[in-house]
Amino acid sequence: MPFKAYYMSPEGNMEAGLGEKEVKAAFQSKKGLLWVDIYDTTEADGDFLARNFGFHHLAIEDCVSPLIRPPKIDDFGSYLFLVIHGINHMGESDIVETTELNIFLGSHFVISNHNNPLYSVEYVTKMVEDDGRALRRGGDFLAYALIDALIDNVLPTIDKMSDFAETVEEEVIKSPQQSTLEAIMKLKRSVIRVHRVMAPQREVLNRMSRREFPIIREEALVFYRDVYDHIVRIEDLGQSLHDRADNALSTYLSSVANRQNETMKVLATVATIFMPLTLLAGIYGMNFEHMPELKWQWGYFGILILMGTAIIAAVSWFWARKWLAWTRRRVFAVRPFAVDPEKLKGYISQFAKRQRAQK
């Protein structure tokens, strides 16, 4: 039941490192701002929360349960209960993992709670310890700082995913293998996981920035709107990663088909060249008594020349038809969608005419 507690009195004096008693006293004073951050949550913390703050046991259960809960906001009248997700930067899995931050937000207190250490909470803690600034503006601003830091910390992971997508896209063109497919699948699952968490979060932030809850004051709304915009942007980036993963999958499957095609061509070419020649050799290996060619002086050399010519001719013909080099012949233009400036001017002058008409 480790926790850190800070209290900013109405007079602007900050106290840090409060014990349980002081926390309870500060909570019941209904003045100033109390912040308690509980980490490594255990069953005992449930009792702590019930005993000192009298929160609803269903909300407490959500905090204590080791199961991941989807993001949500519950309005209990005198306080809000929030479940917000960020990236678990300590996750050991090959897939992006999310982690949960629970916040009880009242006018005079913010109780946060999480299972994994969070860089974002650490950062806000440091900001508070430095100069108490983050506590001065009220609970809604402190909660905003926590949520904003959590959401912002998703971006480095999105960047990582973007780099990974790039590697995958290169691999899939250069040398597609089973492991490339697995990488695509990992990317896809990670993207879906981020999306699954961001979509309800967007709804939560949308409600928080809509004057629905009186605990969030007018002047804080625009900040919550800003977090909302960040989530929209993250969803946007996620969507574009999803498209890239899908495209990589299409390219992968088609590359496998192309490779198979090339193997087939090698086989067909070899068979087409050597089967007839083998028949020819077989014919002159027959033991008929009356085979005039066998007695010809230049028969053997003639056959050898014939065979050599046939091989060269066949290979040349396949080469000419590019059969064996069924690869990049025509490369599409670089920057294919760039518009010629002259053409663009034409458009603008047309547009000018139209605008003039509106005078």
Add this chain to the structure above:
Amino acid sequence: MPFKAYYMSPEGNMEAGLGEKEVKAAFQSKKGLLWVDIYDTTEADGDFLARNFGFHHLAIEDCVSPLIRPPKIDDFGSYLFLVIHGINHMGESDIVETTELNIFLGSHFVISNHNNPLYSVEYVTKMVEDDGRALRRGGDFLAYALIDALIDNVLPTIDKMSDFAETVEEEVIKSPQQSTLEAIMKLKRSVIRVHRVMAPQREVLNRMSRREFPIIREEALVFYRDVYDHIVRIEDLGQSLHDRADNALSTYLSSVANRQNETMKVLATVATIFMPLTLLAGIYGMNFEHMPELKWQWGYFGILILMGTAIIAAVSWFWARKWLAWTRRRVFAVRPFAVDPEKLKGYISQFAKRQRAQK
């Protein structure tokens, strides 16, 4: 027509094992709380319900019919009729089966009805028999207990499905076979079935937690909201299982293509090596009279050495081009989405700057 009946009088005395007459009397007293649980429902139960409680015959028909009805809530004024689905843990099928619990919920009675024995009802029965506790808080709390137990019992099945998905994912990489495909299909169908039942249930619980029905009192709403949250979580887990099944299918199909590719390569390699050599042997098997090589002292050994060299050269070349080992060459990094802590700090300091600006 087997049933179990319990009655909690307004004075707090609990009676168990009531007969039909006592049930009717308790029902008509409109006081206390009556709970009747009917199992192994037959046609006769329809008469029982009509005779004693006077429920609407359409609702009774829904109870009696052996057909599965989708989850719903019907408001008949003085009582609600609910159809809720849980997992049929006794199902014999290879696909996850759901089962139905029907509840008539009035202010002074809860009549539940089901065809298959349900662990969840059993559990609530035991809780009632132990100390009557579950009856004391009213019909809406009893109905909540029944529904909550039913929904909670979905989780072990979701866990089982998750384990199954893991096995399938391993199989699909290690040794994809026709039976793997069938397993994927079973998983998919089970997931879809759970989703099909949870989606309307979510709507039902949403309405129940929204003060739409006066029978559910203010203080019970938050509990129904909690069940609603559980359903959202189950849907979430189901969705992630669905994604895994889809990914497994993609991987399966691509593995089949890869295997085919490898078979083709073996074939092409064998043909490319042996066809030319067979031609060579064929040539020296021809019966021309004038074939000078045949008379050479070392002709035969020369040819043997030539052939051996060709085989070794070809195999080496294929090996060098990794043609025959078109498998895991480059493995993607472990934990590919893990962010370097240094980089993360960079982000945080940037973020700090931004926060400071907001002062």
Add this chain to the structure above:
Amino acid sequence: MPFKAYYMSPEGNMEAGLGEKEVKAAFQSKKGLLWVDIYDTTEADGDFLARNFGFHHLAIEDCVSPLIRPPKIDDFGSYLFLVIHGINHMGESDIVETTELNIFLGSHFVISNHNNPLYSVEYVTKMVEDDGRALRRGGDFLAYALIDALIDNVLPTIDKMSDFAETVEEEVIKSPQQSTLEAIMKLKRSVIRVHRVMAPQREVLNRMSRREFPIIREEALVFYRDVYDHIVRIEDLGQSLHDRADNALSTYLSSVANRQNETMKVLATVATIFMPLTLLAGIYGMNFEHMPELKWQWGYFGILILMGTAIIAAVSWFWARKWLAWTRRRVFAVRPFAVDPEKLKGYISQFAKRQRAQK
């Protein structure tokens, strides 16, 4: 212009087999309940409807037109015009066909109209002729009886489709062929057709059970709600058939790929075994003068034994690597999603603890 007409006077006397004049008189009396069922609709029926009842010509046009109209409800103030679809059990096509029943519903009349004979209308007719019962409760109940019978008659077709899906699923595993694919496509198209008709119908019935139209009296609403529930169930069953068809298609395509794989393997095996041996035989068929082996006493038998050994070794090796038996090796467990009762109890006891906390 064949029609059947029934009239229930306000005094409760039923007359059957009315002619046009009597129909008109009954219609204009605005008392009792008139039911006219027109079948084998022709242009003349349009005149009949306009002349006697003065319905809006657009509604009449919808009745008369041989084109199929999507389900809808039009409110013309003093009467409703309904288009409802059921299954055409007389359809000759391999795909499920729907058929249309048009109903004009007023307070004192129900005019129904259809092109194909309908089992459901036949049944209601018989019920009316037997004892006039269905007419006694008013027009909204008669219309309900007609619609309910029509919708209920969709179920046997859904059952048939379900049986068909089962056959297809077996075929697709046991012996997928082109005809299996065609069967899947027929199933898919039938399912889509049923869905296309049920979706707008659901909307129509939803509106009818929502007190939107005063012609449908309070006491009839719950019956329309019941039909609505049936449609929801049919849509549900249809959706599950759709999933099964999709899964069958996936399985089919993957089976074709698997079969091709096996053919390839046979080919690759044969080539790998016989090509080297043919080369060997070719070598000893060469006509070099100095080939010491040819003179060896046991050369020939040695070669024969060598070849035999090679064939046996290769086949054994392929067998051992299960290359030629790339089929059901490991079967997934039966009832893979069944939860161990012990585990279930664990869940229940956890749940109990949670419930106790709520006391």
Add this chain to the structure above:
Amino acid sequence: MPFKAYYMSPEGNMEAGLGEKEVKAAFQSKKGLLWVDIYDTTEADGDFLARNFGFHHLAIEDCVSPLIRPPKIDDFGSYLFLVIHGINHMGESDIVETTELNIFLGSHFVISNHNNPLYSVEYVTKMVEDDGRALRRGGDFLAYALIDALIDNVLPTIDKMSDFAETVEEEVIKSPQQSTLEAIMKLKRSVIRVHRVMAPQREVLNRMSRREFPIIREEALVFYRDVYDHIVRIEDLGQSLHDRADNALSTYLSSVANRQNETMKVLATVATIFMPLTLLAGIYGMNFEHMPELKWQWGYFGILILMGTAIIAAVSWFWARKWLAWTRRRVFAVRPFAVDPEKLKGYISQFAKRQRAQK
């Protein structure tokens, strides 16, 4: 700037072939009904519209611009501006093309405008010239006549597409080729184009039939509702064509895979039969000195018989396993979804029992 103008005076006298002056006078009288139809629209028409009617220049721009605009309705207070799409029956492309009809609708005037000759406008023109009827009922009815005719003219194209789909479906089973694929793609693109235009049109007509615009009088609403229903039906037919195109594509791809499979089987069969026999012939072509069989009297004939027997045995075996005839073995029943009348009666009697219970 060719146009045709008709004017119906309030007294009911119709004038045709009005010049610009008369058009302007009629427009400014704000009485009767003026219809001007402008075709082959050029820049000059923009001036004409601005000069005489004073329409908003943005609407005029939409009329004049050669670019296709999506269907929409703009309310400019005293008049509505409509963009409606129909089929361009004169289009030269292989894909279905749509064309635009712009309508300015006021209480006393309808100004229509289009680039391509339209059969539907032609038809309304003729109807007006015949007896002026279409002008007598007011601007909303004239606009309805124009829109209805335009939408109705979509149906013959839908019929054509349906025929085309049938041909494609046959082709895809009988002899799938690259050109079949192209045909499927053409169908798909055409269907999508029709859908793209119908969807917003549905919204436009929905708004027009909803008493949103006072220019459309109460008595005309039902006619606009009728056009709305037609559009719904066209969308429905389009959707079913879309499904058929998708199914054809699935069938096509699977047919290609099946054909490949059959080619592979031929190859594998030929190789399996002839490779071992060629080895056998090679063995007896070896030049070992000690090969006892070579001296046997019946050795040669024995070998020939052995070879013949092997070929016959192999072919029979492949035949028996239906390997080479991997085609229509079992045909699914004709009318697979037809319900047995006896079974249907069973359902009806069950249903009767249920209905009786409701008495």
Add this chain to the structure above:
Amino acid sequence: MPFKAYYMSPEGNMEAGLGEKEVKAAFQSKKGLLWVDIYDTTEADGDFLARNFGFHHLAIEDCVSPLIRPPKIDDFGSYLFLVIHGINHMGESDIVETTELNIFLGSHFVISNHNNPLYSVEYVTKMVEDDGRALRRGGDFLAYALIDALIDNVLPTIDKMSDFAETVEEEVIKSPQQSTLEAIMKLKRSVIRVHRVMAPQREVLNRMSRREFPIIREEALVFYRDVYDHIVRIEDLGQSLHDRADNALSTYLSSVANRQNETMKVLATVATIFMPLTLLAGIYGMNFEHMPELKWQWGYFGILILMGTAIIAAVSWFWARKWLAWTRRRVFAVRPFAVDPEKLKGYISQFAKRQRAQK
């Protein structure tokens, strides 16, 4: 921190090239119209915006940040903050890039800000410098001019994409290669990017044309509606490009399969012809002592003729069955969806009858 500033005094005098002081003065006068366009935005510009105009720091942060923000509109009471996207015509990437234009719109000022030089802003600048016209009608009209120019400049890129799609469609039929696939993917990603930006923009413009913001006056609404219509059209064109890219992908994959099929056929044909003949030659190459045919005078020639005949027969047979020419046999009709005018007339006359009925 380069910027251009223009000021139109209430008296209608335009000043250009204002410095920071004059800008601030003009801004604080709250009269006339001030336009400041900031390009090549740096951190310093953030200070500039805060110092002179006192904008909200969150909006300023959005301007200054190098990250791309999704389109949005924020209402700060006395001003609106807009993020609008256009095409980055200077982008170096192979994918279409978008670029951002930020606008602060108040009653008496428009502050625009962008990172890349924009043709559209350039054009409006020129229009302002020419005659100050664009400033005379107020801030909402100036903002409209900027947005309209930006959106209009998307069209040349859409045209380019359309041309590109055409090239891809040709390539995919004529000679599908890996590079064709890459081109399809580029097209798809570009289309998705345009769509991703246009969809929220549509919402922004919809709100701006809906009298939601008092800063945009009644008379300007129709112009914003017009921009909205343009965006709808661009989305429409984008959607059709998306369909074309998807179709091209389907065609590509099927072409690869077809090519593979043809390669297989060549292989199977060659093997079917030459393997039996090689066996035949092998048979007569055996060294049995008793092979009567070997002594026949015409044995050798007979065999040669037999072989020749067999080859010719096989090739003819394959040719006759079109096996080797599995390509365009039957071409579908040109303009397959064109309706016969006669048929169309039939439809029209039917329609006429219907219309007459409505009289």
